[in-house]
Amino acid sequence: MAFFSDLGEHVAVLRGLLGADIAADALPGIMAALDDDAIVEIISGASNLIRAAEKVRIVASGVAAARSTREHGHGGLAQKRGHNSLAALIQDLTGATRADAVKHVRLGESLLAGMGAALDDGAGESTDAAPAGSLDAEVAAEPWHAPLGRALLAGTISSAQHDVILRGLGEPPTVDDPDASRHIADVWSLAAEQLAAEAGERTVEELAKAARTVRDRLDPEGAGRRFDERFERRSFRLGTDSDGIRRASIAFDDVGGAWMDAILDSALRPRRGGPRFIDPAEKERAEQLVADPRTNEQLAYDLVLDVLRAGALAEEKTVFGTRQAGIRVLITADDREAHADGRPAIGLLEESQTSVPASLAAQHACDTGGVECTIDRDGNPLRLGREHRLYTAKQRLTLALRDGGCRWRGCDRPPSYCEAHHIDHFVADHGRTDVDRGILLCRYHHMQLHHGGWRITRDGLGDFVLHPPPGRGDPLTLAPRLTLRYAWAGIDPPPRRFLPAA
Template sequence: MALFTDIDARISALRDLFGDDVEIDDLSSRMMAFSGDKLVEAVTAVSALVRCVERVGIVGAGITAARSTRQAGRDGLAAGRGHRTPAALVQDITGLTHADAQRQVRIGLSILDSEAAEDAGGHDGASSPSVGTPSAGTSRARVPWHTPLATAMLSGQISVSQQDAIQGGLGHPIDDTDHTHDVWSAAAEQLAAEARERTVEELRIQARAIRDQLDPEGAERRFTERYNRRSFRTWVDADGRECGRIEFEDDGAAWMRAIRDAALRPRRGGPRFVDSAEAKRAEDLTADQRTNDQLSYDLLIDLLRAGALADAKDVFGGRQPGVRVVKVHDGSGVPVSARTEDYGFSVPLASADQRICESGTVNVTVDVRGNPLDVGRESRLFTTAQRVALAIRDGGCRWRGCDRPASYCEAHHIDEWAADDGRTDIERGILLCRHHHMQLHHGGWRITRHGSDDFHLHPPGGKHPVTLRPRVALTAAWAGIDPPPKRFREDAA
């Protein structure tokens, strides 16, 4: 659909919802009268309209930057209007933050680069290979690796924020060979295809995880750089308040998240507690009048006070925090990568080996799709080892659009234990956060799976099921992106 035809269609949909016109002073009262379905329809139509119009602004920001180069000097578009940079001009026009204006310029320029290469007869590679699958290649004229993202954004498949998260997370390819270009492009395509099912924050994490798998040497270097930047400093501000700032390295950040999550998980939507004492502690925490930030601060101070003599149950109840690292081995048993169980952050193998010395290992064997082996109908509840295996396979809540990590999730049997002779094995289990687990049981939803294929979420009322695809970073970790996803456009002639 042509751009302005699409915009007209979106405006027409809004007119159908609101009537011919509405005074701005009546907007709130008019929408308050909407039913739930009509309200969602209106917000969806507005979001689609904003995306349509935003594309014009993004391309305009790119052209503004292209006409404001240093070579143009004072004759450049931005300098000629009294602005030091094109982002400053965009910010002045739009009222955006400086960071958002820079993002518009950055993405606009990437779109222009892709279109210029295509207009010059560039190619995007002979074929789109699996991520991590080696193939020889030599440099040739081609479109930029991020062209699938520009195409997806301009077609409305992904938003500007999603494109920026994916492109920034994947970073720059490690070299200029055809193979590297094609692999990065394949990863961009796959992440763009998954964007509808992931939050922007998780897309960024997934893109970074894939980048570290594609560039292990760079991952090691970035790990070391973050370690060398670790710092903690305090200062007194003008009002006499003692302030502090911490820049974490990866291991410290993982521990801090684990400590915070263990203490605040009941309040932030973590799994329900079976033990009555734990349930009471969770209720007390939920009713606590302190904000989450205040609770986090008090927790940190308590830990500092207690130090090495702290009794874990006094601070955390029955769920002591910890950071579990998963090592991935190839068919011969050689370790090829490692990552944290929660959030899936990449960990250098040397750091993983150090963690093993401290805490040991849990061995989980998986197939090429990341499915752990069947362990049978042993008990009503999933064991600790089974939950680790589910965390490795699912990476967190599998509900579409949810980014809750594995530690916030409960293991759900897709077969009812008594009625369906449900088996407590991982093939028939799936991780869901507490909110979505309760929604499943009380809202008429159900999940099905045929063998080791994808899970399918069936909405109430017989609506079309939704495929709960695995996170793409995990797919790349186990078997790469194979076969490659369908292209957005054919190779240029």
């Protein structure tokens, strides 16, 4: 349908419901008298109008962006109007937030690039137009996000949906080989098209999450890199504000964040509309929590402090109520095999469905064991395998006795901070859940091992040997704690001064 008749139709719907040429200040009175159906129709009609107008504004923003680039200097469209960037001009014109203005520019640029529009510099306003013929067929090829622009113009996705798909999929990885590069762009384009097709029945949040997951699946290597970057940025800072209140600022890595979510969730679930409890004791506990006069923030604070105080020795039930906090990682057999072969692969955190490197799934399986489930392509579970490879509490005691803590060279973390690493590869044969094949590593070193491509081997009951990734030095023998060696074996031979006096 032609653009303006489309727009006219949306206006006509509203006019039909509200009456022709009413005064704006009469709107509340008129609508208060309408029935529910009419109100819903008005909301939907007004939204259609907004979407149509927004399209116009986005396209105009894209054109303005091409005329406001850095190369235009003071002669740029935004710059001539006294703004150092187009986003600043748009913010000024619309009264929108900075983030919304930036989003507008981003969408406009994407849309124009996608439409292959001739981005000439505006008749007469500037002289540095691109020389004719500079766009050869290769460069003029449609960018991967073109389907999103088309869907936006066709009205099948909203600008918010366009934006989360665009940002969620992100720029495809760059490669030198032009064939490979074209192939990657095709795959990204297909993903954009499929996500856009889902938009009708998905929330913006769900699309955003799905787009990120699709990207990580298409580019597991990049997923690993992004995971690393977030891990590197982890931080905990404690300070005192001007009122003398101690304040903390924490940046979580993916796993730490998932742990925090799990801990808070398991304790605050009844407050957050979690499942209804059937067990009377649980039900009572849930009711008490709902009636608790503390705010959610205060409850969360008290809980975090309880956990810190109780530390590793806490009885989970006293801290977490009924469900013990923890995280579960999902990984497909294909990804697991790819990971075992050293190829990039990813898994998913069960609760939030964010993707994580396969190495995390391997690390997690070491420590908590796992269960195999056969699932058909539609996600129907067919068969649940048995749980496997979890060191029992007794076995962990034995490991603690033998290792005394993290066995990584130079690390002094005690056993209570350690996870049990299974040195046999995380593959379908499960390896033996045998104390001889396990070794204690602190969380940090366990992650470093799985994620950084390190390996620990052992020949029979010989030494544990740590193999760095290729090119990172020679294998190291991992000695148990020195104090333990003395405790078990004494000093051999005993030095002179320990000999009983003759």
